[in-house]
Amino acid sequence: MQTSGQYIYAIADNSVKNAFGPIGIQGKEVHVVCSGQIAAVLSDFSEKRLRPERRNLAAHNAVIKKIMEEETVLPMAFGTLADDMDHVMTILKNNESIFRDELDQVRGKVEMGVRVGVDLPNVFEYYVNKHHELTQLRDRILTLQHASSQLDKIELGRVFERILNEERERHTSYVKKVLKPYCDDIIENPPRDEREVMHLACLIKRENQKKFEEAIFEAAKLFNNDFTFDFNGPWAPHHFISMNIEA
Numbered sequence: 001m002q003t004s005g006q007y008i009y010a011i012a013d014n015s016v017k018n019a020f021g022p023i024g025i026q027g028k029e030v031h032v033v034c035s036g037q038i039a040a041v042l043s044d045f046s047e048k049r050l051r052p053e054r055r056n057l058a059a060h061n062a063v064i065k066k067i068m069e070e071e072t073v074l075p076m077a078f079g080t081l082a083d084d085m086d087h088v089m090t091i092l093k094n095n096e097s098i099f100r101d102e103l104d105q106v107r108g109k110v111e112m113g114v115r116v117g118v119d120l121p122n123v124f125e126y127y128v129n130k131h132h133e134l135t136q137l138r139d140r141i142l143t144l145q146h147a148s149s150q151l152d153k154i155e156l157g158r159v160f161e162r163i164l165n166e167e168r169e170r171h172t173s174y175v176k177k178v179l180k181p182y183c184d185d186i187i188e189n190p191p192r193d194e195r196e197v198m199h200l201a202c203l204i205k206r207e208n209q210k211k212f213e214e215a216i217f218e219a220a221k222l223f224n225n226d227f228t229f230d231f232n233g234p235w236a237p238h239h240f241i242s243m244n245i246e247a
Contacts, residue, residue: 007045011074035092075236110234114200178219182212201239
């Protein structure tokens with residue numbers, strides 16, 4: 001682990017302001033260094049270890065949020081460290097074209113998150129009651145009781161998984177169709193658990209945020225009260241940048 005250096009929060013255009021005050025990790029001053037048309041947003045780092053503690057994560061995210069109020073940013077992953085300022089300048093010079101291309105891709109855009117879930121205590125019973133195929137399999141196993149085999153239960157689980165994914169695909173298609181006119185790109189993230197129907201990351205132009213939020217409410221009208229909608233943001237476009245940085 002290094003004992004001193006520079007913590008890198010984000011990459012931005014060289015028009016980004018020079019200082020943001022003591023809002024960085026460890027309460028350090030956040031400053032900017034430029035090379036060509038790009039800039040790195042940094043703070044000094046002087047500890048032996050950097051732990052993903054809540055206060056450190058909060059400071060990392062707060063700096064990125066502050067920058068993106070006025071600038072397009074490429075957020076760096078938590079814990080991105082450079083040995084010293086010379087190392088930072090080397091990274092900027094060696095990767096300037098990559099950074100410029102990525103900035104151009106997301107310029108003037110932000111990320112919004114959308115989650116849809118089933119708001120019921122028993123998701124399995126919800127789908128059993130909706131699908132005759134599942135109902136028959138479940139009732140067969142209950143009727144057999146001790147005579148039912150492990151294979152029967154595996155088959156029930158397999159059919160449930162297939163129907164769950166088919167339902168997710170169908171619902172996601174509905175929502176994406178409503179949101180698409182206001183999005184430059186949409187990424188589908190894996191659901192966290194059985195209750196989650198979809199988890200979308202949406203890249204939108206800043207000026208489209210109000211229309212996008214209105215579209216969320218329109219999409220929600222396609223669902224009954226068994227479903228919940230949650231949207232959050234704006235965030236830096238974490239899901240829409242892909243950089244192989246040459247140090």
